[in-house]
Amino acid sequence: MTPVVRCEDLSKRFGGIVVADRINLQLDRGQIVGLIGPNGAGKTSLFNLICGVVQPDAGHVYVGSRRVEKLKVYRHAQLGLARTWQHVRLFNSLTVMDNLLIAPRNYLGESLLNLIFGAKRLSAANREALDRASALLERVGLTHKAAAHASELSYGQQKLLGIARALMNDGDCLLLDEPMAGVEGRTYDRIKEVVRTEAKQGKAICVIEHNVAFVRDICDRAVFMFNGSIMASGSVDALMSDRRLTDLYFGTGRGR
Amino acid sequence: MEYVYTILILSCVNVILASGFNLILGYGGLVSIAHPIFYAIGGYVSALVSMKLGVPPIFALVIGTMVAAVASIGLSLPSLRISGDYLVIASIGFQLGLVHILNNLELTGQAGGLSNIPSIIEVPGRALVFSLIMIAIAGLCVLVIRKLVNGDFGRAIIAMRDDEEAFSALGRNPIRLKVVIFAVGSGMAGFAGSLYAHFFLYLTPDDFGIFTSAALLTMVVVGGAATTWGPVVGAVLLTVLPEAIKFLDLPVSIMAPLQGVIFTLLVIFFLYARPQGLLGGARRGGGLEVWASRSAYRGPEGGET
DSSP: OOOSEEEEEEEEEETTEEEEEEEEEEEOTTOEEEEEOSTTSSHHHHHHHHTTSSOOSEEEEEETTEEOTTSOHHHHHHTTEEEOOTTOOOOTTSBHHHHHHTOSSSOGGGOHHHHHHOHHHHHHHHHHHHHHHHHHHHHHTOGGGTTSBGGGSOHHHHHHHHHHHHHTSOSSEEEEESTTTTOOHHHHHHHHHHHHHHHHTTOEEEEEOOOHHHHHHHOSEEEEEETTEEEEEEOHHHHHTOHHHHHHHHTOSSOO | OHHHHHHHHHHHHHHHHHHHHHIIIIITOOOOSOHHHHHHHHHHHHHHHHHHSOOOHHHHHHHHHHHHHHHHHHHHHHHTTSOHHHHHHHHHHHHHHHHHHHHHOTTTTGGGOEEOOOOSOOOTTHHHHHHHHHHHHHHHHHHHHHHHHHSHHHHHHHHHHHOHHHHHTTTOOHHHHHHHHHHHHHHHHHHHHHHHHHHHOEEOGGGGSHHHHHHHHHHHHHHOTTOSSHHHHHHHHHHHHHHHHHTTOOOHHHHHHHHHHHHHHHHHHHHHHOTTOSSOOSSOOOHHHHHHHHHHHOOHHHHOO
16 A cells, blocks of 8 residues: 655755655554654754655655655645644634635635635535534544634643644645644543554654653654754554653753 | 815825825835835836826826836845835835936936826816815725725735734735735725826926835824724824924924924834824734734744754
């Protein structure tokens, strides 16, 4: 089976800083991959490379069998790559509901031509988007906040909305950038449940996370990054018990 | 009475200009100084095709509008690929450059401008009739923009303004959206310019200078950026106010700079005391507010490697 997303020898440097050094990574249907490593290891940059926010210097990104590294960010999303951001980045002037309604993979309302000539298709698409958004709000427990502005939500609720927004894209891949940072209790459980369900339904998921318990709990395998390279990959427990990696992570080793 | 009609018509022209500018600046969060350029393009093109080619003014109007809308792509396409602050600079260049061209081109009558432009209507009570038409047209323009920014399209504009990168990562195309916003707003400015030309029957480059940029900016900011009626209130207020000052009977040496001083003070006052403008709600940011907060925000995501 073709992997949902595959990176092949992906490299990128900003001036002297290497953020990706011949990265090979594969995300498969139904699997959750944890991306771990200290701050500055290049985890978020890898996400940016995969979803097209940053263009690689060398190497390829495949979505299905299609090469996408030259495509624009929005084309990646239209091919089914959805992501969340470490700093959530909701649309604060819009309501919770509107934050979701803007997020389907294809949004006819962004084209004036569709607005003028495609009224029928548009209203059908809108109805479908509304149904999906309502169902997602229900799932993340924000139905009662639908009409509130995104900026009025608590941090945990914003995280949930960020994930729901990414899920409006009904594609096959979900990239989650620190979904659990600053989150606890009920919200924690809810995010865990949502991510698990999505994997069960066949999405390929990659999670950047510092919360070891979460990674251990939910990931099928983990990838350890350091200085733009993948140092190791395997089961979470194997990586966690590798003294060499924990030294890199906590900076406790005797030099590098 | 003629004087009142003139003020009324000018107010309507400014309502169209400010509303279109609000679409770009307020809703789109795209800070451009070059709005008067498209006003000028509409006016000059429409005047010239009717004078030199004998096109009836009503069709010249359509041509002027289209040319302004298309010309906006010349500004938007190259400058929208770079981030917000550069657009301001590019637009200032565009603005100053085009006025310079108007001042020197033989075709546009140089500094003296164009006169004897064919009138769009020839009826008894021309000013009154034209006033009524202008009120209807201005109202229509305001409603078109309101329709645009409230539906699916408006949701996209506002989301893009709030966070362009997050917006594109959802599968939306921000460049196309910006080009369209610019074309609609600038087309409206061109329309206003054509109407102006075929009513007042003369044009000079002075009508489209950087002072007009400042006036339009003031109208939108004072009235309330990213609101439907804010630019309308701002436009009427800032058309009537300078006229009212004329009744103060001050010497010209004071009068002329006084207008600039008042506009400037108004903007500074509003940015301090009521950044959302007269009609702006508490939450819906837009215009300069967005620009300011975005400049401050830029960073964390880009900084993380």
